[in-house]
Amino acid sequence: MNDLTIGALAKSAGVGVETVRYYQRRGLIPANGAQKGAFRVYGNHEFARLRFIRRAQTLGFSLDEVSELLALDEETDRERARAFARAKIADVESRIRQLEEMRGALQGLVTCCEHTEAPAPCPILHALANAPEPPPAPRGKTRARSATKAP
Amino acid sequence: MNDLTIGALAKSAGVGVETVRYYQRRGLIPANGAQKGAFRVYGNHEFARLRFIRRAQTLGFSLDEVSELLALDEETDRERARAFARAKIADVESRIRQLEEMRGALQGLVTCCEHTEAPAPCPILHALANAPEPPPAPRGKTRARSATKAP
DNA sequence: GTTGACTCCGTACTCGGGTACGGGGTCTAG
DNA sequence: CTAGACCCCGTACCCGAGTACGGAGTCAAC
Structure with missing residues (x-):
């Protein structure tokens, strides 16, 4: 499970290459790491992170929240x-x-x-x-809606 | 409830002006209609449509679905x-x-x-x-995920 | 020593439902 | 007659989680 190319890592975790690169851009997976020749190589650590991220997603956490979870310490947090x-x-x-x-x-x-x-x-x-009343906050995450501009 | 400007219509329906214009662009509200001077005027018909749209949204219909609902006939559909x-x-x-x-x-x-x-x-x-297995389809609306490209 | 598969990197696009901005026209009250 | 509020239109931007694309470099196998 070591010295995987990004493609092999992605495949083994069941995601796309672009997804791994996207997580790197967001800082969920460290983007530095070892190189072998011109290509980066990935190991258990990255694989574990990828699994962590995906499991947390299935639990309903956003990627921002996943970042915070990843920053926690198993012992002290x-x-x-x-x-x-x-x-x-x-x-x-x-x-x-x-x-x-x-x-x-x-x-x-x-x-x-x-x-x-x-x-x-x-x-x-x-x-x-013939609706009764469209009640105050119908759409999305309760975002304020200004009928006309209220500065 | 007749001869409203777009701003008055929006206000009376509890939405923003830009929202009304957006619905017009999407064809949910007819964009032609009467003019009074240089400005369009709106009446009961448009107000009713706006309410219809917003009520349907609170029931979980997307705007595309709302279009289809609006196209139905109360008597025959x-x-x-x-x-x-x-x-x-x-x-x-x-x-x-x-x-x-x-x-x-x-x-x-x-x-x-x-x-x-x-x-x-x-x-x-x-x-x-230490997740067990990230099961096949974790994110969003069951969209296919290709590990590597499968043409 | 070349072919084909892969990587790197940046940028742009997707979807849904709007929101924001900016320049110019118009309407109405004072 | 002028100020301020409002309208029109087009275009661009927001969020979230990716996906797509394209050019250039590289690696492994034959």
Whole structure:
């Protein structure tokens, strides 16, 4: 598992070469390292980092967060690691709740539509057209929306 | 609610002027329409569309999907509207399941970390470092990832 | 000693949903 | 009549996580 070229490293970790290079640019993988001839070589350390990054991603961490996790020390930063994980759980749960609201609303519309007889207009489209109130913050990560400019 | 300028329309719908213009560029709102002097004026029709769009967004539809929904007819396209809604429910549910997996894994790590005594290395960081296997499709919307190029 | 596969590096593009900016025109109140 | 607010239009930029491309260099095998 030593002296891999970037291509071999990428392959063994199941990512693309460009992805490895991208992680280097972001400082997630040290970009210096040993050279063999004109090409860089990679070993266990880099392979482990790559796995770390990908595992953390599947847990929902962004690459910025992964940087912070990578900077933690297994021995001395347990509290911080736990705090990170708890914060991420809260984040994930709030996204779940959002999606559950959507599902509930959609389900309601579909059920309603199934119970309505033919000569009425489609309740789904009707509900969309005659919405009650578009509540304050509809899109994305709760970013402020200025109706007109408020300096 | 008639003869609004773009700014008044945007404000009354709770969006930014640039957003309205963006929807016009995407064809979600007809860009022609009446002029009053040099400025376009908007009325109930445009206001209703704006509400439709925003309500559909909160239900999880993308703007491309909103276009399709807008093209449906309340009288004759009930089947199609229902199919759209059902597909979106399935989509939302699969995203929920993904997030629930994340939550479960994170919860497991935190619980484990809380039950481990001090002089051991942090189980969370340890688990990330010594991951079992990064399973096939980790990121985003299941996009194919080519380890090396496969033409 | 040449072919073909690979690496290095920089830059630019992708997607989605907007936001920001800038120059010029217009409308309205004082 | 002029100031200030607003509109029009085009273009460029933002985020996040990569992907794509192109030219030049290099390495290993035949």
